[in-house]
């Protein structure tokens with residue numbers, strides 16, 4: 074596991090990270106999301122100690138890395154594997170040679186390195202592409218090589234710094250699936266730094282929003298998504314375009330508010346209201362075994378006032394924002 078305690082980084086008078094605190098358990102993916110300039114890259118560099126924090130500590134499996142000498146740190150840093158954007162591979166080395174790089178630095182015997190590289194290629198599904206050069210690989214394959222290289226020294230923590238940025242949605246999903254698999258199979262603590270909200274929704278167990286060097290909100294993903302007072306939870310909801318309602322219908326957006334929403338709630342709400350409920354759009358996702366997200370429905374205006382109570386009975390909520398929208402439609 075990794076703990077970041079009161080981490081501060083200043084360049085001269087400019088405070089870039091201001092007293093950050095968080096912990097990531099083994100077998101957990103913790104996403105840090107934030108806009109450009111929030112301090113994400115600086116945080117990544119402080120976590121793997123490429124930059125020394127001005128104050129505070131980074132503790133991996135009980136050892137405070139910030140207190141180590143330069144020499145001790147070189148050894149301790151192996152516990153953190155880092156995946157950068159795909160461009161970080163060496164272009165004149167094959168996939169296998171890129172993965173072997175950390176093993177070479179460590180002075181591992183050639184036979185042992187070959188065995189380990191084979192194992193890693195297999196783990197990331199690239200056995201067939203061992204001899205390909207980076208330019209012969211797709212963006213997703215290059216990222217898999219980067220991940221395999223980060224795992225070469227069997228780290229306890231995997232730090233992903235914008236590792237899926239610039240990849241198309243399909244490739245992002247496949248890299249995300251691989252990271253989730255590694256979390257479970259290798260019991261890794263993964264710190265996933267990104268500016269992409271959609272990816273957070275796919276990957277994170279917990280999430281923190283970094284803004285101007287501070288963590289302004291954090292929590293378990295599923296809790297944030299079902300907490301209607303959470304600005305981060307709202308921003309993480311998947312975006313979608315809804316279909317138009319029938320003339321004379323009022324539109325409501327219902328958000329999943331409970332882990333126990335029955336799968337057939339639309340039919341049951343229609344029965345209760347005594348009128349059909351039209352499904353206009355939905356973005357519902359299962360996070361940690363719980364359905365979260367929102368659904369847009371259209372119902373006849375004459376029963377519209379009864380909608381919030383009917384939905385609440387099945388564990389769904391209409392937020393005030395959505396009520397305002399409904400009033401707009403009715404007006």
Ligand SMILES: Nc1ncnc2c1ncn2[C@@H]1O[C@H](COP(=O)(O)OP(=O)(O)OP(=O)(O)O)[C@@H](O)[C@H]1O
Pocket residue numbers: 084087089107108109110111112113114115116268
């Ligand atoms: N070496 C440095 N000296 C002075 N200021 C710096 C230094 N490195 C970063 N900063 C400042 O720290 C702030 C955070 O930068 P950082 O690159 O960590 O943000 P970021 O969230 O990664 O942004 P982006 O997503 O655009 O890469 C910025 O205002 C930047 O100008």
